[in-house]
Amino acid sequence: MSQGSTAQVRLDAHVRALRRCTTCPQMHRPAVSGGAVMSKILLVGQAPGDKEPTLGRPFAWTAGRTLFRWFEESCGMSEASFRASIYMAAVCRCFPGKKATGGDRVPSREEIANCAAWLDAECNLLEPELIIPVGKLAIEQFLPCQSLADVIGRQQRIRRAAREVDLIPLPHPSGASTWPRMEPGKTLLGRALQRIAAHPAMAAIKKKSVAPRRPRRSLTVT
Numbered sequence: 001m002s003q004g005s006t007a008q009v010r011l012d013a014h015v016r017a018l019r020r021c022t023t024c025p026q027m028h029r030p031a032v033s034g035g036a037v038m039s040k041i042l043l044v045g046q047a048p049g050d051k052e053p054t055l056g057r058p059f060a061w062t063a064g065r066t067l068f069r070w071f072e073e074s075c076g077m078s079e080a081s082f083r084a085s086i087y088m089a090a091v092c093r094c095f096p097g098k099k100a101t102g103g104d105r106v107p108s109r110e111e112i113a114n115c116a117a118w119l120d121a122e123c124n125l126l127e128p129e130l131i132i133p134v135g136k137l138a139i140e141q142f143l144p145c146q147s148l149a150d151v152i153g154r155q156q157r158i159r160r161a162a163r164e165v166d167l168i169p170l171p172h173p174s175g176a177s178t179w180p181r182m183e184p185g186k187t188l189l190g191r192a193l194q195r196i197a198a199h200p201a202m203a204a205i206k207k208k209s210v211a212p213r214r215p216r217r218s219l220t221v222t
């Protein structure tokens, strides 16, 4: 068996085990996974909402539409090709449930620590060259983040699971957040997406894709 197919078998087993995970009693299962995509780019979301467990994939609802539009406009990558070529992880893979006051519950420290073991394993299996954390909770798993304006639009070299990797954070695409639609967020988001589009790991993915799509001329952040 080649090295590549061995890695794929290990990643398949990892995703099967992840989907069966029952470690956190407060979480609503099943865990949501984007599938065993061998990739040098790892996107790390926060936690699925209530729709994703039923639909069976991360970023399956309104925030996902915005996220995939960002990538279409900046990298010329459709949602289908994004899902087929980038590994989609999250801080927590299960829906945390709703707060009594409305909105999704923020995962506890213990739940985040539990799920970090899956992320560390993915870093070891995939040896990513680029990690894209999406939203403050995801960014904070890699860097201190007092303010989004301090980290969005920048590329940093970080250590995770005993290896060095580039990190380019994005804001959360949820419609509830106005940050990406107002200055300085709009400009910083555009800068972050340009950095992702120019990263060698993204260039390698686009080179491999059968029919690369040309990016549109301008990025519309609404």
Ligand code: SF4
Pocket (backbone or CB within 6 Å): 018, 021, 022, 023, 024, 027, 031, 092, 093, 094, 111, 114, 115
């Ligand atoms: S949040 Fe993560 S660690 Fe907790 S049950 Fe879900 S998959 Fe397992």
